Amino acid sequence: MVFIILTVPSMAVDNGYARIVYNVRGLQDYDLHWNDRFPPGSILKIYAEANGVNHQREVAVDYIFIIKDPNNNVVDTSLYSNRYEDYRENDFMTYSKNVPQGWVDGVYTADVHIFDLLNESLMDTYYSELINSYLNESDRPDLPVMNRSNASALPEQHLVITKTFFVDRYANKYPVDRFRIEKIMLDRTSVAPDMPVTVSVNVSNTFYDKGSTSLDLLLDNKVINKTTLEIESYSSSQTNFTVSSGIIGDHTVEIIPTGMNTIGLNMSVVFTVSAENKIETPTEFVYQDIQIDKLSVEPNQTVTIAVTVKNTGKEGTQPVELFINDVLEEGKQVNLNFSEIKDVYFNVTKGDVGAYRVTVDKSNLSKIFFVESSTPVPAATVEPKIEKKPQLRVVIGLSVIVILIYLLRLYLKNRWK
Structure with a gap:
């Protein structure tokens, strides 16, 4: 067939x-x-x-x-x-x-x-x-x-x-697994809501040459951070992450190796968020924003400035200081609970025309507003410019005529002698 x-x-x-x-x-x-x-x-x-x-x-x-x-x-x-x-x-x-x-x-x-x-x-x-x-x-x-x-x-x-x-x-x-990730640890296992937890893990390079590998950090099965590490030959490095949660209960932290030739051992730990835990970290205010209600105002017109501040430590009171052109304008004592956010308001009045830079202490935040006058400025009087060239020409012309008459008289006088 x-x-x-x-x-x-x-x-x-x-x-x-x-x-x-x-x-x-x-x-x-x-x-x-x-x-x-x-x-x-x-x-x-x-x-x-x-x-x-x-x-x-x-x-x-x-x-x-x-x-x-x-x-x-x-x-x-x-x-x-x-x-x-x-x-x-x-x-x-x-x-x-x-x-x-x-x-x-x-x-x-x-x-x-x-x-x-x-x-x-x-x-x-x-x-x-x-x-x-x-x-x-x-x-x-x-x-x-x-x-x-x-x-x-x-x-x-x-x-x-x-x-x-x-x-x-x-x-x-060469080892079968070039990079080894192990010894995942937490600096604390029970915290207050939103309190930061430091996660550390050891990464070892068992190869004779330096190289890099990558890790994913998961909190409750969601990727919240990624990192790539370069490690020298036959050496180890400790990598730290920070996690937090405002939800009461247990939370699972995992490190997932994503780089080639990398093995992770026992890469899961649990921490608990409890309302009964007290915040032990010192009171610390973090400035998040500056808002000005007007970009431009007239002299002596009030500008309202709002400074957004958050307390990342335990409940406490700290001053919030406002600076205008690097000079302290006003300070207010503010009390905040842990993780509380508040807008602190200042009313500022400036009489001189110009630009004013607004900053707050211990922060790189800054904003600018302008004081500008709306009253029209009289225009300067300009004297009319006198044209002198025509007068000069008249003087020269008359001089020439006088000289010609004088020469003519001398000529006639000499002729009739």
């Missing part, structure tokens, strides 16, 4: 991927090899998966692994074939190789060729022929598996995936 390969577009290998692994248990069930480095004598494993290769319950997939050294020399090739009936859409194969002692150190390339040797058109023809073979009592047709040469000419039947890995004679000295 001869089958013609149809090139009509049909479902074939949709996509796929490859991973460097150290253990494979089944389809999509494997353990990643964290650093992709292999010393001679170790086992290199590459997991490859093809998607969309089931055609009417039939799977026929070939995998070719081509390994090239740092000089682009082919050092190994392997062919694997899968043929079976099943309903799953995906297929996988694992390449395994004991790294030879003769492989040089450096970056290696693994080209993974995946050939889907069936398609829907072929299977339609196959089942039609199969039915006819029973009806006509003819020979049962063979499964129409195309050869790789024909499959490679069809983009939908041939997929190439490239992975890189390292051959490194010192790789066996």
